[in-house]
Amino acid sequence: xxxxxxxxxxxxxxxxxxxxxxxxxxxxxxxxxxxxxxxxxxxxxxxxxxxxxxxxxxxxxxxxxxxxxxxxxxxxxxxxxxxxxxxxxxxxxxxxxxxxxxxxxxxxxxxxxxxxxxxxxxxxxxxxxxxxxxxxxxxxxxxxxxxxxxxxxxxxxxxxxxxxxxxxxxxxxxxxxxxxxxxxxxxxxxxxxxxxxxxxxxxxxxxxxxxxxxxxxxxxxxxxxxxxxxxxxxxxxxxxxxxxxxxxxxxxxxxxxxxxxxxxxxxxxxxxxxxxxxxxxxxxxxxxxxxxxxxxxxxxxxxxxxxxxxxxxxxxxxxxxxxxxxxxxxxxxxxx
Numbered sequence: 001x002x003x004x005x006x007x008x009x010x011x012x013x014x015x016x017x018x019x020x021x022x023x024x025x026x027x028x029x030x031x032x033x034x035x036x037x038x039x040x041x042x043x044x045x046x047x048x049x050x051x052x053x054x055x056x057x058x059x060x061x062x063x064x065x066x067x068x069x070x071x072x073x074x075x076x077x078x079x080x081x082x083x084x085x086x087x088x089x090x091x092x093x094x095x096x097x098x099x100x101x102x103x104x105x106x107x108x109x110x111x112x113x114x115x116x117x118x119x120x121x122x123x124x125x126x127x128x129x130x131x132x133x134x135x136x137x138x139x140x141x142x143x144x145x146x147x148x149x150x151x152x153x154x155x156x157x158x159x160x161x162x163x164x165x166x167x168x169x170x171x172x173x174x175x176x177x178x179x180x181x182x183x184x185x186x187x188x189x190x191x192x193x194x195x196x197x198x199x200x201x202x203x204x205x206x207x208x209x210x211x212x213x214x215x216x217x218x219x220x221x222x223x224x225x226x227x228x229x230x231x232x233x234x235x236x237x238x239x240x241x242x243x244x245x246x247x248x249x250x251x252x253x254x255x256x257x258x259x260x261x262x263x264x265x266x267x268x269x270x271x272x273x274x275x276x277x278x279x280x281x282x283x284x285x286x287x288x289x290x291x292x293x294x295x296x297x298x299x300x301x302x303x304x305x306x307x308x309x310x311x312x313x314x315x316x317x318x319x320x321x322x323x324x325x326x327x328x329x330x331x332x333x334x335x336x
Contacts, residue, residue, distance in 0.1 A: 034154035036113060038167030041106045042140070042174075045117065048102045049137040052095055102138060114147030115140055115171075118191075120182050139182075140174055141191045145198040152198075152205035160209050169211055172202070176215050180232050185223070196223055225281030233272045239289035243296050251296035254304055259321045266329045269293050277336040286336075294333060301326045 103117060110116055120139045142148050155164075175195055183192035199220045206213045222231035234240055243251050253265045273293060276286035304322045307315050 032154065033113070033151050034156050034160075036109065036151065037161065037164045038171055039163040040167070041110065042167050042170035044102060044106055045138050045140065048098060052098060052137070057091060057095075099138065110140075111143075112147070113151040114142060114144035114149075116143040117141070120178065139178065140171055141178070142175070142194040142198055145194050145201075148198050149201040149205075152201055155205060155209050157209045165209065165211060168206065168209070172206065172211065172213065172216065176219065179219050179228075180235065185228060196220070199223075222282075222285070225279065227276060227279045227282040227285070230272050230275040230279070230282065231285060233268065234276075234285060234289050237269060237272065239269065239272065239292045240285075242292045243299065251292070252300055252303070254300050254322050254326070259318060259325065262322060263325050266297070266325065270329065270332055273333065273336050290333070290336060294330075297326055297330050297333070301330065 106117060117138050118141050120137055155168075179192070179195070183189045183195070185192050199216060203213045203217050203220065206216075218231065219228065222228040238250050251269075253262050257265075273286065273290055276282040276289060279286075301323065304319060304326065307319055309316060
């Protein structure tokens with residue numbers, strides 16, 4: 001397990017405070033807003049999520065089940081399924097306590113700077129053992145755009161610490177990830193709307209203290225241009241950079257796939273190009289994605305055509321099918 005060394009949430013910034021007498025301070029305290037170190041909070045959440053991740057949870061669950069099985073009397077009518085359900089209940093209760101402790105530790109300061117913590121899908125869970133158990137990790141979200149903007153504005157580039165930058169960068173990566181995997185813009189997700197409302201301030205103030213925000217700026221342009229979903233697909237397909245020599249399998253699915261998957265993957269590319277080409281606001285992104293896709297399909301056609309007869313029976317059987325699929329893709333791309 002990763003060990004996280006605790007550090008002060010508010011580092012000693014007295015010399016900076018003396019230079020900036022007009023600094024905003026948290027109500028009822030002598031703490032300057034710009035001295036808050038988010039890395040303490042992001043480290044705490046990371047530790048919580050690691051302790052409650054699949055590996056540790058499964059180990060505790062299995063240990064609890066095995067321990068109870070060993071302690072059963074030979075004449076017991078308790079079934080292993082019941083023991084598993086009990087172990088899962090205990091694990092769930094411990095998990096709830098861990099989450100409550102974590103929230104209690106970080107919630108007050110987060111509220112002061114407009115952030116909150118909440119669950120996000122982790123992609124795994126236990127099912128069919130008497131209780132459904134879906135694992136949710138804890139993550140930061142923007143709750144009050146005005147307060148969060150005030151916090152960002154209070155950051156001083158001349159005195160910001162490396163750990164403060166690390167915390168801000170961790171938050172930035174978390175929010176970008178949630179745009180692509182967690183938030184649902186179509187449903188009017190409040191968390192998404194809060195992020196959008198503060199995105200300009202984030203881009204400006206992060207750049208002001210030396211933290212790049214290219215990805216968030218691209219998301220913001222896609223949101224305003226109404227092509228966010230297509231842009232997220234561009235990222236997932238890595239259509240933003242043409243494949244280079246030795247670039248592995250990115251967009252070169254013919255190297256290790258079936259005809260069905262090759263067709264499905266290139267259909268995704270064609271769908272994205274179609275969506276982008278229909279939106280004048282997405283012209284720059286479309287040009288890059290179209291060039292990348294064109295480079296990849298041309299390279300794929302060349303590679304397939306050069307497969308030697310000794311490459312194997314399967315490849316030789318796939319060669320005309322792959323060639324047909326790729327040529328059809330190349331023809332379709334001329335429509336955009």
